[in-house]
Amino acid sequence: MEKVRLGKTNLYVSRIGMGGIPIQRDNDDNAYNVVRTAYIDGINFFDTAKGYTVSEAYLGEAFKKLKAEFKGFRESIVVASKSMSLTYDAMMNDVLDSIKKMDCDYIDLYQFHNLQPGKDYSGAKAALIEAKQKGLVKHIGVTSHNMDYLNELISDPLFETIQYPYNIVERQGEELFRKANKLDIGVIGMKPLAGGAIDDGAIAIKYIVNKDFVVVPIPGMGSVEEVINNVGAVQSKLNESDLAKIKEYQATLDGDFCRRCGYCKPCTKGIDIPFAFLCEGYYRRYNLQEWAIQRYNTMKVKASECIECGLCESRCPYNLPIIKKLKEAVKVLESK
Ligand code: SF4
Ligand code: SF4
Structure with a gap:
């Protein structure tokens, strides 16, 4: 190589x-x-x-x-x-x-x-x-x-x-x-x-x-x-077919993917938003469920404490639906 x-x-x-x-x-x-x-x-x-x-x-x-x-x-x-x-x-x-x-x-x-x-x-x-x-x-x-x-x-x-x-x-x-x-x-x-x-x-x-x-x-x-x-x-x-697929990925993921840039911080309740999404990614996509939950449990304020004030969403340069996405993270990371 x-x-x-x-x-x-x-x-x-x-x-x-x-x-x-x-x-x-x-x-x-x-x-x-x-x-x-x-x-x-x-x-x-x-x-x-x-x-x-x-x-x-x-x-x-x-x-x-x-x-x-x-x-x-x-x-x-x-x-x-x-x-x-x-x-x-x-x-x-x-x-x-x-x-x-x-x-x-x-x-x-x-x-x-x-x-x-x-x-x-x-x-x-x-x-x-x-x-x-x-x-x-x-x-x-x-x-x-x-x-x-x-x-x-x-x-x-x-x-x-x-x-x-x-x-x-x-x-x-x-x-x-x-x-x-x-x-x-x-x-x-x-x-x-x-x-x-x-x-x-x-x-x-x-x-x-x-x-x-x-x-x-x-x-x-x-x-x-x-x-x-x-x-x-x-x-x-x-x-050509790769280029078409790349465009497809960009169209579907661009508005849904957390870049961990941290511009949404600080959360009104103190939730570490990108870290919650990181743990969810390890859980859903890396097949590292136990590790993901262990890491998530180190968070002082859990995603379920979101009061939906919307401040974070107004700051996210990628317009992510953070509130909805946090609810999805809670489903896997706080269900056990
Ligand atoms: S601002 Fe958006 S993309 Fe950046 S860490 Fe926060 S949620 Fe993720
Ligand atoms: S909407 Fe939820 S996550 Fe976003 S700043 Fe408010 S409390 Fe924090």
Whole structure:
């Protein structure tokens, strides 16, 4: 598979990487088969997070076996993880734990996970700078759902990569990606299948890899079949029927899909609206029901407490019917 340079990290990664969310839902044997197939088919970039429960441990088990199977395996792959920790101690612990769980001496790319404006991350920053000096992590990146904030952050030389959603429906980041490309910052595209809302993975990937800017999508892969489909898509160009289907997706999803931009906040009652939709997506589309409910239950104010004041809907730039959608989320996330 073609490799692309991930900006100033100077790492060369496969045209698509493997996202580590879906391997949580099965067992470590399945994770090994998925990672092995991905590796043999040319994928060398694996991205996970502290927050994805067993994902790092499953990847670590797979890496251990593959190191024994393929000479030079570790040097030929690029391992990325991320943490939401903001203090020095918590971030340093997370780095050490990622290294241990993934059976690596170092992590190629460590990212601030979903960094949000107004949060003091100076402690975590100091930890990652120290970890980089010690060779525990090779490069530092940042992921966020807030485009304006990423636009600010890319002027900080600390960050060598950014990760932001990009797919057929969520196209708002294109200008940011072009700017990052110019600044030689690596761009990683999260949610290339719009969190499972796009059911044709091949079209979703073709759409991204045929753009005139470089973004490396990391579709979550939980089965060997998904790996084979995704790898096949990288080699293909978009045809007329794909273009028609893309228009269809845009027509049906544009007014119904939460981009997690957060412009609807603050909710009068304190509901974290995009987080509720995220959990619903994990429940309905990722087949991760238990995890989705667990995460939803961490919300201080539940979606069912909405008083239908309508303030959030007046702020949403995508005109989403938030009140109706929250009711749908409540049906699956609060029914048990
Ligand atoms: S509901 Fe609308 S404003 Fe709120 S996060 Fe989703 S897309 Fe953004
Ligand atoms: S309509 Fe519901 S979710 Fe929206 S701001 Fe009001 S209480 Fe919050």
